[in-house]
Structures are given as structure tokens and as C-alpha cells.
Amino acid sequence: MPELPEVETVRLQLNRALVGQRLVSLDLFQTGREQPPGRAFVKALLNRELLAIERRAKILIWKFSDDLTMLAHLKMTGRFIISDAKPVRSKHDRMLFNFETVNVTWSDVRKFGYVKLVDTKSLGRELSAYGPEPLGVDPLILADRLRAPKTRVLKAALLNQEVIAGIGNIYADEACYRAGLRPTRRLGSLSTEKRLVLAREIQNVLRESLALRGTSSNDYVDAEGERGDFVKMLRVYGRAGEACLICKNPIKKIVAVQRGTHYCPKCQV
């Protein structure tokens, strides 16, 4: 599942390949459920120069000339794939962006993902609800975000993009394990010290995963079609029934906040 490390990996690759190029043409195939791009979408983007691709939470922000921005969310299975030659179209491809010397295919098996255009000047408003980016900030800031509301389930807070941006199901479970906390704990039961430990572990797991180009547990591949190597480093996610790396007891899988949730019943309290 693309979470912060995966989306950031894709962003870096797209940036490297595309920035400074003009969009020469755009082929539309089938369209997504949300904000289906049409003729107006194509017309608006055509001949614009891509100035930069930024990221906020799990959203890719494609900044084009003339204050035009394309927001893209990969959700579960969205992919941007870079290719030099015109790629062979496959079943789930939805759009093909033809830049001056490179092509990018937008495809999405489950159709949860979206791309949409917004005015660059309204970006601040568009993205205002998100909590802080977890990397590159003082962990005290993250720890503080995990303080209230006290009744909230820890995992629900971690998945809530308004609390901290960019964490999804995999890294929520991994951070809880590293911090020795059950995902079902109430925020109000965490000491100041524990919240800081958790904040640091959130940063650690995201940083380590980013260094390995993210996690490919199911569908994810980066913009160069490669799988992320962090999948080998996962300690609880996807390891139900396997031995805990610390105590050797089996990792348990439950459903919490409607999500598959993995933890060690002995090491996490």
C-alpha cells in the first residue's frame, strides 16, 4: 500500500525524470470514479511545463506553469510508471502523459485513486486539514499530536491524516510494535515518555523504509516498476502466526478500527 515512503519514492523518481518538460499530449483511457478527467482536463494541461512535483501526506502535487496543479492520490493500487518509449497499453491503464522525451502511465487496478486539477493558489486551502509531515520535524511535535483526544484508539489516531500525515496501515502496525504499544491502546493511557518513544519510532520506520524505496507487500511498485525492499524488514505486518523477533511468541492478527492489525501479545502492552 502506498504510504509516505512509497509515495515519496515515486515523487523523487518522477521529479528526476520529468521536471522542466512540457506536456506534449495526453491520452485518456477509462476514467476513475472520482473527478473523471475529460476534455477540459486535457485542454488545461496541454503544453504546460512541469515545474516540480511535491508531496503532502500521501498526495503527489504536480505543479505546472500558469498556476495549474494536478493532485494525485494513489490510494491502494494507483501507479505512475515512467517509460522512454511509448508503452504497450495494459488493462488498467487510465491515462498516458506524453512529455517531451518521457512518457508516464497512470494506472489503477482498483480505481480508488484519482487525479484532479486545482489552482496552485488554492493549494493551501486544499491541503489545510493535514497534520504535520512526520519526517524532518522534532519528534516532540509528533508526540504532542498524539496527546489528545484521550479516548481515541492509538491505531485510529495513527491512521488519521489530520493527526499526523502519511502513515497508513503498515507503518502504524510497525511503529506500534517498535514502541512496544498495542494498537488498541487509548491515547489517554500513554505517558509523555511513551508518546515520545512512539514518535521517534514513527520517524525511524518511515526513514528506514524510505531508504529501501518503501514496502511492496502486495501491489506496490515505484515509478520505475521496481518493488520496495522494506517488505523484508517488516516485523509484524503480514507476519501473523510467525515468531516475534524479540520473544519468539506468535504474532497475532486482529481487526482494529476496521483494519487488519498485527502485534505481539507479549511485547506490546
Next chain:
DNA sequence: AGTAGGACCTGGTGGC
């Protein structure tokens, strides 16, 4: 305010 549950979507898997 917070949580639960449904909806969206389709490929892959496990059971029979």
C-alpha cells in the same frame, strides 16, 4: 467528539 460500519473496486486465494 469519537467510533462503527458501509461503500467504493477487482485480482488473488482458499475451500470444496
Next chain:
DNA sequence: TGCCACCAGGTCCTAC
């Protein structure tokens, strides 16, 4: 081999 129920989950929406 074929069929089918079920599972994966980011985010939004509704109901409590």
C-alpha cells in the same frame, strides 16, 4: 478445473 465467498485497505460518508 470451476465456481464462489472472502480478503486487501485509503478515505469519505452516514448513523449512532
